[in-house]
Amino acid sequence: MRIVIIGGVAGGASCAARARRLNEQAEILLIERGPFVSFANCGLPYYVGDVIPEEAKLLVASPDSFRERFNIEVRTGHEATAILPSERKLEVRVLGSGESYQVDYDALVLAPGASPLRPPLPGLDQEGVFALRTLPDARAIRDFIARRHASRAVVVGGGFIGLEMAENLVHRGLEVSLVEMLPQVMPPFDPEMASPIAERMTREGVRLLLGQALASVESDLTVRTREGLAVPADLVILALGVRPETALARAAGLELGERGGIRVDDQMRTSDPHIWAVGDAVEVRDVVTGRWGLLALAGPAQRQGRVAAASICGREARFRGVQGTAIVGLFGLAAGCTGASERALRQAGRDDFSVVTLHPGHHAGYYPGARPITLKLIFRTSDGLILGAQAVGEEAVDKRLDVIAMAIGKQATVFDLEECELCYAPQFGSAKDPVNMAGMIAANVVRGDLSLALWEELNEHAGLVLDVREPHEFERGHIPGAVNLPLGQLRSRLAELPTDRKLLVYCQVGQRAYYATRLLAQRGFAPALLSGGYRTWQNRTAAQTPQVAR
């Protein structure tokens, strides 16, 4: 049996190594267009930023180590140019010599990845305009910065790669502007969860230009936006997202999906029974929304590679789909998500969900150094099934997301979060961990003990806005139109409150307001919690403020 794999990074490399472990006899051939296999592409921004100074660190494996450890033949600098499915043959061109040859296969795995989007706009093909996908790309950016003494960079695109590039260029001492078409950074995030990231970036000196669409790059590298801005630059980084590489698959007549990726079954098999596909080039099914999508992440790619290898070797294995767990670290902040966002759920036509937001410390408040985490939990209102979470903060954000990611993977409910037994010592968490807290609040909603107000209701003047913080907090800032009645005085001053209007209750982060809503609900009022309190209101307000002027 000969297994041929096209593409030697995350998905392809994992597939090759796994295939060898399952089948010592098979001939395994890995074809890679680039000069390297199995390099750490998630480290590229940090190599540009000199956080990782040595290129060699990024080379996880080499053709030699594949041969030595796995008896796998690796051909770098070879490009697959055509598949002949009926003959089970592959056409390969040697990039150095231009020569071509054919290879027979019993099983073919496509792991070509995705290429950076380069829209057909003027000036994008000149020197000084870069995208970052490969080690040579990273090297070219480093060299260009050094050679031209570049001091001003424009990053176009506010997704994960764009943010990481912005941070790393600041780290190298450049002045950085970030141009993003949407009114927020981090498109997988809901706007109010993205605003703390924007705020931190601005604080760290990144000039954020949101709601600005790239129009062109001038010959002096000035970036122009459709909205009329002109941003001078010595260096332009395009981080506009990626497009699955499907040319080979399309030419071979393989089925593609509605989102433009290669369509595979849950064994990663394409519409041709002898061809599998994995990684950024394939469409994956979202386990929460059930929708097909594209997701360029290394973790799922590696698991897909393992599933494809198992399938090829006659084993049973299924790829479960994806939940889009992702995280970015920048300027000391971590921001991540798992499962669906509010926006994604609405786009999928779902409305049976509720949202709680909280701002707990990352560990017990009585131990020095607790940093707040903003945690947003989205769940099905009818039964508490967890649908998604987003979190931002300086410490242990990844921990809370990972616990919720595991919960989503097991189709857990908010009741499971309420009751899960997590590590507690004062340096690491709280007796009620932020994950427990989120579960407890959400469980109250599902049980009908707590009504949530929609933040949008604030604009409808539907009810009285009740601030239950202390007067000195209220005076430092409050939601316009709110009435202040501290929690401690609530029982004795109930007569001041109307029973014929909804009460939209908030405090600083939500805890006191929760106590207040329980009290009020049992006393004949109609309270609803503005979840996340004044802090969430601030984030939401910041998300609605244009960032261009800064």
Place this chain on the structure above:
Amino acid sequence: MRIVIIGGVAGGASCAARARRLNEQAEILLIERGPFVSFANCGLPYYVGDVIPEEAKLLVASPDSFRERFNIEVRTGHEATAILPSERKLEVRVLGSGESYQVDYDALVLAPGASPLRPPLPGLDQEGVFALRTLPDARAIRDFIARRHASRAVVVGGGFIGLEMAENLVHRGLEVSLVEMLPQVMPPFDPEMASPIAERMTREGVRLLLGQALASVESDLTVRTREGLAVPADLVILALGVRPETALARAAGLELGERGGIRVDDQMRTSDPHIWAVGDAVEVRDVVTGRWGLLALAGPAQRQGRVAAASICGREARFRGVQGTAIVGLFGLAAGCTGASERALRQAGRDDFSVVTLHPGHHAGYYPGARPITLKLIFRTSDGLILGAQAVGEEAVDKRLDVIAMAIGKQATVFDLEECELCYAPQFGSAKDPVNMAGMIAANVVRGDLSLALWEELNEHAGLVLDVREPHEFERGHIPGAVNLPLGQLRSRLAELPTDRKLLVYCQVGQRAYYATRLLAQRGFAPALLSGGYRTWQNRTAAQTPQVAR
């Protein structure tokens, strides 16, 4: 309805607050013997160590805040002296005046906690011998150290509190010896997982005296052990564990369990239908072993308090049992566990389980600063059900344990760990997170693709011990009797290996040995992996070395 709660710390305080949120009308009375309610007892060692310098930080709530926020009456300095179940009355003594009075209740909640064990040995009742349970205890230790200029401390007991006290006393500049009867610290850990903790403590200057049972304390505070050691001290801390406070319950005729705690049902109700009990005083059922046990932890106590409140207020709520998730931080190391240990499983008569150990970096190795985590995963061999995990390391140990804790809570299998989609950016994890890696290795075992050797087989000379590391690694140290044959040369040197003997294969941490076993198994050999490799062998060896001489 009048709800009376005895004990105002974790379980009692949570129960009171939750009862109010569920029932605004009930009269709620909290009786607390000590001077404080709702203080952070997990912070006490850090208050002794001056990491938390202000006592006020530990006071999470006060009688005033209970009244203001919750309309709950708190009586500190009042001790419940007897329950009259048939009359639903409680007898209470005012500690200041000695006066007694009776209180009627509709529902009574016992949350008396547990008291430090003080064995009947000579010299334990004198000044300078302390246990640490309450804020006044902590204050007394601080005062004693300051007043006597104490410079040498002996901590007796190597569990969580003992270790935290040892660290905090070192932090205050004292010379610290730790006396422990068992041959290891951290009894919930298996020995080889405890040895890195012992090593770190020794490195940080703690004199570890393992396998030494307390015999007496002399009048000059010298600690004597049954094994004949005499350890001079200016201060002795007893951290020998706790005993549930059951005097009231016993006198009232409530059913106790086999382990000496109050027996409750899954609603936290005792054998009397009007009396509930929560916290350290009750027996809890272990969700993994099914056994009743005692567990003095704040998290479960608070959840029990919530369940009792719900039950009293006519709600449905069940306490799921415990899995013993716990963690300790000391000297920059974190060590924690969730679920059952090997020892606990053996004690419960279970033998259908396997163990994998690994030593991955806490994040991607190519990004600077990755620190190793030693992670031990225990699972049912027949179907992969996760039974327990232990982990030790400097960074993000709690994260991995929490993910596995959530998995155990959902009765997940190693296949779920293999496939879970966790946060990955190079600062936070790896495309294959340590949790995924543990799951992958374990899944190979369950699928029959990987045979694990028992470490005990090394002593039986049952097979050839095969070291597949590079020669320079082998020369720096190896398992006695091992033969070195590097992974890269294995395929070409298979003829050197016997087919009629088991091959016990290891490398440094396990990865290369895993590759080797897959290769060998498919080539007609009988390989078995020594999971965790040379590093685990070192930990196991260290665990067998007596620590007394140091």
